[in-house]
Amino acid sequence: MTVVGTGYRIASQITPESLARIKAADKFFYLVADVVTETWLAGLNPSAENLTDSYAPGKSRTDTYNEIVDRILAPVRTGLHVCVAFYGHPGVFAHSTHEAIRRARKEGVPARMLPGISAQDCLFADLGFDPSDGCQIFEATGFLVQKPKTDPSCALILYQAGAIGVSTFETSALWNRSALQVLSEVLSKKYPPKHRITLYTAPHFPVCDPIILRISIARLPKADVTIATTLFIPPSKEPRWDDRMARRLGMS
Amino acid sequence: MKRKGALTVVGLGYRAAAQVTPEVLSAIGQSDKLYHLVYDPLTTAWIRAVHPNSTSLADSWKPGASVAECCDAMVRQIMASVRAGTDVCVAFSGHPTICVYPTRESLRLAKREGFKTRIFPGLSAIDCLFADIGVDPGLGCQIWETKTLLVRKPKLNPKTNIVLLQLQMIGRTADDGAETNREGLEMLRSFLMRVYPRHHRAAIYEAATFPVAGPVIQWIPLGHLPRAVINALSTLLIPGI
Ligand SMILES: C[S@@+](CC[C@H](N)C(=O)[O-])C[C@H]1O[C@@H](n2cnc3c(N)ncnc32)[C@H](O)[C@@H]1O
Ligand SMILES: C[S@@+](CC[C@H](N)C(=O)[O-])C[C@H]1O[C@@H](n2cnc3c(N)ncnc32)[C@H](O)[C@@H]1O
Numbered sequence: 001m002t003v004v005g006t007g008y009r010i011a012s013q014i015t016p017e018s019l020a021r022i023k024a025a026d027k028f029f030y031l032v033a034d035v036v037t038e039t040w041l042a043g044l045n046p047s048a049e050n051l052t053d054s055y056a057p058g059k060s061r062t063d064t065y066n067e068i069v070d071r072i073l074a075p076v077r078t079g080l081h082v083c084v085a086f087y088g089h090p091g092v093f094a095h096s097t098h099e100a101i102r103r104a105r106k107e108g109v110p111a112r113m114l115p116g117i118s119a120q121d122c123l124f125a126d127l128g129f130d131p132s133d134g135c136q137i138f139e140a141t142g143f144l145v146q147k148p149k150t151d152p153s154c155a156l157i158l159y160q161a162g163a164i165g166v167s168t169f170e171t172s173a174l175w176n177r178s179a180l181q182v183l184s185e186v187l188s189k190k191y192p193p194k195h196r197i198t199l200y201t202a203p204h205f206p207v208c209d210p211i212i213l214r215i216s217i218a219r220l221p222k223a224d225v226t227i228a229t230t231l232f233i234p235p236s237k238e239p240r241w242d243d244r245m246a247r248r249l250g251m252s
Numbered sequence: 253m254k255r256k257g258a259l260t261v262v263g264l265g266y267r268a269a270a271q272v273t274p275e276v277l278s279a280i281g282q283s284d285k286l287y288h289l290v291y292d293p294l295t296t297a298w299i300r301a302v303h304p305n306s307t308s309l310a311d312s313w314k315p316g317a318s319v320a321e322c323c324d325a326m327v328r329q330i331m332a333s334v335r336a337g338t339d340v341c342v343a344f345s346g347h348p349t350i351c352v353y354p355t356r357e358s359l360r361l362a363k364r365e366g367f368k369t370r371i372f373p374g375l376s377a378i379d380c381l382f383a384d385i386g387v388d389p390g391l392g393c394q395i396w397e398t399k400t401l402l403v404r405k406p407k408l409n410p411k412t413n414i415v416l417l418q419l420q421m422i423g424r425t426a427d428d429g430a431e432t433n434r435e436g437l438e439m440l441r442s443f444l445m446r447v448y449p450r451h452h453r454a455a456i457y458e459a460a461t462f463p464v465a466g467p468v469i470q471w472i473p474l475g476h477l478p479r480a481v482i483n484a485l486s487t488l489l490i491p492g493i
Contacts, residue, residue, distance in 0.1 A: 007273065009275060011274065012273060012274050012275040013273045013274075013275060013373075014273060014274070015265060015270060015271045015272070015273055015375065016269060016270050016271070016272065017267060017270040017271060017463065089379055089382060089383070090383070091382040091383050091386070091387070091388055092382060092388065092389055092390070093388065093389070093390040094388070094390075095390075098386050098388055101386060102386070113383040113384075113386070114383060115265075115271075115375045115379035115380050115382065115383040116375075116379070117273065117373050117374075117375065117379075118379065120389075121347055121373040121374075121375075121376065121379065122373055124347060124349050124350060124373065125347070125348070125349055125371040125372065125373040126371070128349065128356075128359065128371070129349070130349055130350060130351065130352075130356060131350060131378075131395040132350055132351035132395060132396065132397035132400065132417050132418075133397070133400060134394075134395070134396050134400060134401070134404060134406060135394065135395045135396075136392075136393075136394050136409075136412075137389045137392065137393040137394070137395070138392050138393075138412075139390045139391075139392075142390075142391070142392065148392055148409050148411060148412065149407060149409045150409065151406045151407045153404070153406065154394075154404075154406050159390065206275065239404040239406070240404055240405050240406075241403060241404065242402075242403050242404075242405055245402055245403050245405075245439075246403045248423065248439070249399050249402060249403065249422065249423045249436075249439075250423060250424070251399060251403060
């Protein structure tokens with residue numbers, strides 16, 4: 001079994017190694033975020049099967065993830081070479097993929113994940129931000145519920161801000177607007193309310209530009225957030241700088 | 253009006269041509285001049301085959317010169333071509349804006365001087381690590397260049413995954429080719445020991461740079477970090493406690 005990622009820009013961000021696995025598979029499944037990508041993938045392999053029908057409005061996403069793992073593993077058990085494609089990177093904020101690999105390996109089937117271009121990869125390129133300067137990444141619901149310690153002198157990326165606290169699947173563009181109020185309040189405790197944050201959406205069409213909205217934290221509850229939005233919160237404080245360490249490391 | 257001359261920066265991923273995306277391939281094809289800095293001979297050979305006018309930036313590595321001087325030499329070379337009105341493409345291994353000074357500085361200058369700039373993402377060492385070790389950053393993840401971490405001393409959250417780049421460069425100003433850097437690793441160890449128990453296990457990770465090869469993953473207790481065998485390609489993953 002191989003799990004691959006298709007990136008964001010349709011047919012433009014897939015790697016040759018992933019494309020080769022899709023074409024060579026006996027059975028090919030896909031789960032992506034837009035119809036044109038679906039059409040393209042469906043044409044790559046005659047056995048192509050769309051996994052989206054495992055989602056239904058109101059159905060718990062945990063049930064969906066389990067169902068997807070079972071669907072993928074069924075042909076694997078009969079000895080077929082199975083390939084599964086997800087949009088973005090298949091191992092980034094994707095619940096069923098790591099689990100499917102673990103289960104396949106446990107059953108003695110060789111399983112491998114090939115990386116794909118993720119939302120954060122597109123964000124790093126489009127916003128010109130280098131995460132090696134320090135970057136913290138969380139899923140928005142986990143950020144609000146587990147209250148992890150974060151450092152405002154270091155950039156913060158939040159995934160799934162459009163689906164905070166929603167454990168089912170919905171068809172609307174934004175699944176929970178009222179939670180954005182909560183997120184805005186929580187962020188205001190760590191950052192000044194006027195601190196500017198970026199709402200980022202990578203384009204699926206190769207000719208389109210990304211959507212980059214810069215707003216203050218206070219405006220978040222009314223902002224144009226969808227389930228395809230990733231939040232980028234730049235640092236609000238100057239990072240510390242340990243002079244002695246910098247000298248020891250030859251950096252000053 | 254934009255000036256004649258343009259700068260496109262692209263990432264090649266790691267496994268020679270196997271991770272080059274179609275948009276990156278076409279950006280390379282459309283350029284008049286290609287500069288590249290990659291870590292392995294197979295990728296270098298592939299680049300020579302796909303572009304008639306390519307130059308490796310590796311010649312800027314002068315023995316004895318500091319990394320900063322070498323990087324400045326790369327920026328000067330890239331910008332000289334852009335300023336001469338050439339449509340320039342710069343290709344690096346991995347993602348082109350993760351932990352790469354020459355692309356960052358060239359992009360800054362080119363934008364300031366009114367040239368058209370574009371960036372196409374590539375698969376980073378971090379992406380390969382997520383896939384090969386089976387880590388999902390969804391449970392929280394922090395990314396740092398190791399020297400920057402040591403100097404900035406952020407409040408680390410040990411419950412999340414932490415990925416550290418450039419392990420081998422701690423405390424070094426020149427790339428002298430030596431394999432392991434015990435003194436640097438010792439400094440990192442003492443910083444990490446403030447938040448982690450000694451026996452907490454971490455992975456020293458090296459993605460395959462050949463299409464069919466597998467990654468090298470070495471698990472060690474953090475307390476043993478100074479004894480670890482590392483090289484210029486080593487990335488450290490510290491899973492959450
Ligand atoms: C279930 S995760 C899937 C992420 C995907 N596997 C990846 O590697 O990017 C969905 C989240 O990814 C981000 N996302 C999805 N589509 C996006 C887009 N077009 N632009 C930016 N972020 C996007 C959003 O944060 C969204 O809530
Ligand atoms: C100058 S940075 C460049 C990073 C690159 N732009 C990327 O996106 O992956 C060099 C660092 O990347 C990481 N790296 C480079 N090659 C690698 C490999 N084959 N496996 C794992 N990490 C690697 C190491 O941490 C190394 O010190």
